[in-house]
Amino acid sequence: MDSGDDIHDANDIESLNEDIESLNDNYDNYDDDAAAADYFDDDDDDDTHPAKSRRIEQSFTILKESDIRQRQEDDIRRVAAVPSIPHGAASILLCHYNWSVSRVNDAWFADEHEVRRTVGLLEKPVYDNPADAKELTCGICFEAYPLSEIETASCGHPFCFSCWGGYIGTSINDGPGCLLLRCPESACGAAVDQDMINLLASGEDKDKYDRYLLRSYIEDNKKTKWCPAPGCEHAVNFDPTGTGKDYDVSCLCSYSFCWNCTEESHRSVDCGTVSKWILKNSSESENVTWILAKTKPCPECKRPIEKNHGCMHMTCSQPCRFEFCWICLGAWRKHGGSCNRYESGEQNETEKRREMAKKSLEKYTHYYKRWASNQSSRQKAVADLQEMQSVHMKNLGDSQRQTELELKFITEAWLQIVECRRVLKWTYAYGYYLPDNEQAKKKFFEYLQGEAESGLERLHHCAEKVIQVFLSDDPPSPSEEFNDFRKKLTELTNVTRNYFENLVKALENVHDGNPCDLDKRPWGAGAMMNEMKE
Amino acid sequence: MTSSSNSSRKTLSKIACNRLQKELVEWQANPPTGFNYKVSDNLQRWVIEVIGAPGTLYANETYKLQVDFPEHYPMEAPQVIFMNPAPMHPHIYSNGHICLDILYDSWSPAMTVSSVCISILSMLSSSTVKQRPEDNDRYVKNCRNGRSPKETRWWFHDDKV
Numbered sequence: 001m002d003s004g005d006d007i008h009d010a011n012d013i014e015s016l017n018e019d020i021e022s023l024n025d026n027y028d029n030y031d032d033d034a035a036a037a038d039y040f041d042d043d044d045d046d047d048t049h050p051a052k053s054r055r056i057e058q059s060f061t062i063l064k065e066s067d068i069r070q071r072q073e074d075d076i077r078r079v080a081a082v083p084s085i086p087h088g089a090a091s092i093l094l095c096h097y098n099w100s101v102s103r104v105n106d107a108w109f110a111d112e113h114e115v116r117r118t119v120g121l122l123e124k125p126v127y128d129n130p131a132d133a134k135e136l137t138c139g140i141c142f143e144a145y146p147l148s149e150i151e152t153a154s155c156g157h158p159f160c161f162s163c164w165g166g167y168i169g170t171s172i173n174d175g176p177g178c179l180l181l182r183c184p185e186s187a188c189g190a191a192v193d194q195d196m197i198n199l200l201a202s203g204e205d206k207d208k209y210d211r212y213l214l215r216s217y218i219e220d221n222k223k224t225k226w227c228p229a230p231g232c233e234h235a236v237n238f239d240p241t242g243t244g245k246d247y248d249v250s251c252l253c254s255y256s257f258c259w260n261c262t263e264e265s266h267r268s269v270d271c272g273t274v275s276k277w278i279l280k281n282s283s284e285s286e287n288v289t290w291i292l293a294k295t296k297p298c299p300e301c302k303r304p305i306e307k308n309h310g311c312m313h314m315t316c317s318q319p320c321r322f323e324f325c326w327i328c329l330g331a332w333r334k335h336g337g338s339c340n341r342y343e344s345g346e347q348n349e350t351e352k353r354r355e356m357a358k359k360s361l362e363k364y365t366h367y368y369k370r371w372a373s374n375q376s377s378r379q380k381a382v383a384d385l386q387e388m389q390s391v392h393m394k395n396l397g398d399s400q401r402q403t404e405l406e407l408k409f410i411t412e413a414w415l416q417i418v419e420c421r422r423v424l425k426w427t428y429a430y431g432y433y434l435p436d437n438e439q440a441k442k443k444f445f446e447y448l449q450g451e452a453e454s455g456l457e458r459l460h461h462c463a464e465k466v467i468q469v470f471l472s473d474d475p476p477s478p479s480e481e482f483n484d485f486r487k488k489l490t491e492l493t494n495v496t497r498n499y500f501e502n503l504v505k506a507l508e509n510v511h512d513g514n515p516c517d518l519d520k521r522p523w524g525a526g527a528m529m530n531e532m533k534e
Numbered sequence: 535m536t537s538s539s540n541s542s543r544k545t546l547s548k549i550a551c552n553r554l555q556k557e558l559v560e561w562q563a564n565p566p567t568g569f570n571y572k573v574s575d576n577l578q579r580w581v582i583e584v585i586g587a588p589g590t591l592y593a594n595e596t597y598k599l600q601v602d603f604p605e606h607y608p609m610e611a612p613q614v615i616f617m618n619p620a621p622m623h624p625h626i627y628s629n630g631h632i633c634l635d636i637l638y639d640s641w642s643p644a645m646t647v648s649s650v651c652i653s654i655l656s657m658l659s660s661s662t663v664k665q666r667p668e669d670n671d672r673y674v675k676n677c678r679n680g681r682s683p684k685e686t687r688w689w690f691h692d693d694k695v
Contacts, residue, residue, distance in 0.1 A: 140608060140643045141549060142556040157644070166549075167643055170609045184644040186636070 060249045060259065063224070063235045065214070071237075072099075072217045079104050084112075088193030089121050091213070095179050099221040120182055120191035125156030127185075138163050139185060151200060153183045155190035164200040168192070172205045176212045228262050229255035247271075256422075268504045269426040277429035281368065298322060299329040310380035310417075311460035312373065327373055338454040340370065340431075340446055367432040371425050377460075378421030384464065385414035392471055399475040400482045409486055413463045413493045420456045420500050424449070430507065448506050452499040459492040544605040546578055553608055557646055566648050568655055578603050581617070582651060590659040597621050599654065600630075601647055611641035613684055614650060622664035625657060629674045631683040632657075633667065638688050 063071065078101050079090035085108070096119050097103040107115050116123065129136055129152075135144040140163035150158045159167070163184075171178040181197075183190040197209050218224045218235045227234045232253040248265045250256040256265040258274075266274045298305050300322035305314065313332055316322045323332040328339040393407055427449050434442050466489075469475070470482060546554065554577050561571055570583040580601040586592025598617040604610040614637050616630035625633040636645060636653055667673070677686075 141553050142560075143552070159644075162549075163643065166606070166609045170606075184642045186640075186642050186645055186649070 059239045059246065061237045061239075062227075062252045063237055064252070065233060068214060068217060068235055072214070075099060075101050075217075082108065088195040089191070092121070092180070092191050092193055093119055095213075095216060095220070099217055120154075120189045122154040122190050125152070125154065126188070126190075127152075127156035127158075129156060129158060140167065151196070153190040153192050153196065155183050155185070155188050157183050157185040157188055157190070159184060161200060164196075165202060165205075168197055168201045169205050172197075172201065172208050172212075176216060178209060179212055179216055225259070225262065227251040227253060227255060228257055229253050265422060266426045266429075268423055268507045269430045273429055273433055274426070277371075277432065280364070296326070296329065299324050299331075310377040310384065310421075311457055311464055312377070313457060313461050327369055338450040338457070340450045340453050364432065367428045371428040374421045374425035374428070378418055378425065381414060381417045381421055381460070385411070385418060388414060395475075396470060399478075400470065401478045402482075409490045409493070410463070410467070413459060413489050416493045416497055417456065417460050417463060420452070420459075420496060423500055423504060424453060424456060427452075427503065427507070445506065448499075448503045452496070452503045455492070455496040455499040459489075459496045462489050462492050546603060546607065547605050550603060550605065550607040551577065554603060557648070560646075561648055566651055566655075569651050572598075580647065582647075584651070584655060584658075586621075587655060587659045591661055591664055592621055592658050595621065599651070601650075608643040608645070611637055611684065612647065612650070613637075613682055614654070615683060621658060622666060623658060623661050624663065624665055624667055626667070627670050627673055627677075628666055629677055631673070631677065631686070633688055635688070638684060638686075 075094060076087060076090045079085060079093055080087045082105075085093065090104075093104045093108070093115070094101070097107065115121075133147070135146055136150045136158040137144050138150065138160035139157055140159055143160065145160045149160055151161060151164055152158050167184050168178070168181065171181050181192040182188065183192065194209065194213065198206055201209065218226055223239065224235050224237050226232075227236060229251060232251060232255060234251050234253060236249050236251065236259065238249065238259045246267075247259040247261075248256060248267050249259045250265075257263065258265055258267075258271060261271040261275060263271070263274050263278065296305055298316040298320060300316060300320055305316060312326045314324050314326050316324075324330060325332055325335060325339055328335065330339065388410060393404070393410070396402065396407060396410075397404065427445075431442075431445065431449065434445060436442070466485060470485065476482075558571075558577070565571065568585045568587060570585075572581040572583060574581065580599075580603075582599045582601060584597045584599055586595040586597075588594075597620065600615050600617050602613040604612070614632060616626060616632065618630065620626050620628060620630040627633075632654065634653065634657060636642075636650060673686075677683075
């Protein structure tokens with residue numbers, strides 16, 4: 001595997017829990033802006049919340065537009081605290097120094113003269129207009145104007161309001177370069193600040209300039225990035241001095257992504273593997289388009305089947321009732337919930353060359369199918385979770401006489417499913433790049449992956465299918481039956497969490513350079529497999 | 535500053551007309567040394583004769599510049615090219631296009647035809663060798679169909695000539 005020094009890999013098991021909890025918190029706060037804002041507020045003195053201690057350790061902060069403006073203004077004021085730097089000049093200085101207050105201060109106090117020269121903040125005008133003049137000639141239209149209709153930057157070169165407006169407008173329409181606008185006089189270089197823009201530009205141009213200034217604060221600042229989710233306008237401030245290796249960031253819009261590479265969260269697999277995999281997918285996508293076709297024939301009766309649920313356990317409709325795995329199309333009872341191992345078949349010597357090419361595509365297809373299926377399964381789970389929260393929970397509460405708190409186990413199960421589908425998906429990218437010759441490592445990884453996958457399929461099945469009886473139009477009255485369901489789903493959630501913790505931990509040990517040692521399994525796999533028996 | 539090739543074909547705005555009339559009056563009163571404005575009634579296209587400065591590679595040679603003004607001159611740069619035959623110069627292509635930053639990215643509305651002419655003459659005068667740019671053939675081929683030099687992405691890497 002490639003693993004550059006600058007690419008930090010996944011975290012520890014604690015952070016898996018943390019992530020689940022933060023997902024949980026995010027979800028709770030989904031419809032509650034105030035609560036969501038509290039979430040990220042370090043000064044929040046709400047000590048009653050159990051996850052509070054963890055929140056403070058978070059190495060990132062989500063910024064809404066109002067937060068961004070506030071921070072930008074605070075930074076400008078910090079620079080403008082130096083008596084010789086007015087507000088407008090402070091903004092220009094920060095633009096030049098990637099919005100780093102300390103860099104501005106360092107440069108300014110090291111060589112104020114040089115900074116003034118490069119940035120274009122003149123101490124006194126370089127162009128002296130006649131002191132007794134009643135009129136001045138605009139340097140662009142060459143018309144004479146009374147002094148009240150002439151404006152100059154710190155250099156003193158006179159231009160009329162209309163020409164300033166045209167000059168500024170042209171620059172703003174050319175793009176964010178307008179933030180470093182200079183006096184029109186060639187070779188002058190005096191900076192034009194936002195105060196002048198606001199005085200001289202049209203309303204539309206002022207708004208555009210303001211937008212560029214806001215974007216610059218996020219895009220030119222090394223500690224901030226926009227959330228990459230489509231339509232999301234939040235930004236993320238990341239503190240690299242924080243908890244170290246954890247690059248997972250989760251935005252208020254509920255999108256989680258990796259701060260380092262801005263791809264969606266891929267914890268347990270490093271950024272290098274992810275980018276290789278995404279590149280491969282885009283170049284191979286035509287070969288595997290057919291895999292993504294919406295329907296597959298039932299392996300038994302050959303009728304076309306459309307998959308509309310998240311879990312891979314399929315049951316053909318009456319009268320066939322054949323149970324099979326959506327991915328490998330094998331009988332469900334034969335592989336007991338997982339078909340993750342890639343098994344290369346016997347090779348015919350005479351067709352070796354042709355087979356090699358075919359195998360390589362087959363191998364890729366094997367991993368890609370599983371990667372893509374888990375991706376869509378995760379999306380379905382997210383939708384199911386939302387439907388559960390918005391529709392079913394209330395009905396369930398009524399029919400089973402359960403409080404919201406008593407039904408929390410269902411949300412927890414779904415959050416676990418969503419998280420596990422994500423982890424599982426990326427383990428297929430990881431698995432694809434595991435060298436074939438490292439058999440022990442591969443076997444160990446596939447074993448853990450298989451265990452985790454089979455646990456997840458049981459959990460997903462239970463949360464999606466077994467629950468249906470309680471959601472029907474004629475639900476059973478409150479009974480032991482529901483308590484059994486609660487017990488089962490809670491247990492499956494816990495067991496699946498354990499499996500995935502082991503999987504993540506094993507992948508991390510690989511990254512840390514400790515080869516997986518089959519003799520030193522740090523967990524009781526046998527015990528867990530027994531627990532899983534239904 | 536960028537501009538589309540269309541803008542140069544549109545008629546001049548009132549601001550552009552006023553400014554060009556003032557420039558022309560100033561030019562006729564104080565013509566820059568080494569240049570002759572070829573009188574015409576087309577304010578939007580000036581033709582200017584350039585005479586190579588004495589003591590330079592181009593001494594006693596005469597070339598013609600064609601200057602086309604866009605609708606929003608001077609907010610947008612004029613299009614300046616040498617008419618055929620263009621002088622042999624490392625920054626002047628055989629189709630007359632000139633690689634000079636002030637004609638493109640570094641144009642400023644406070645510049646004038648006169649200041650542009652002086653820059654071009656200075657560029658000619660400082661040349662030490664009469665030759666075409668290295669990528670002349672490729673560039674000229676790409677410019678067929680009458681493409682404006684203002685549509686080219688210029689790299690201004692040589693500030694010596």
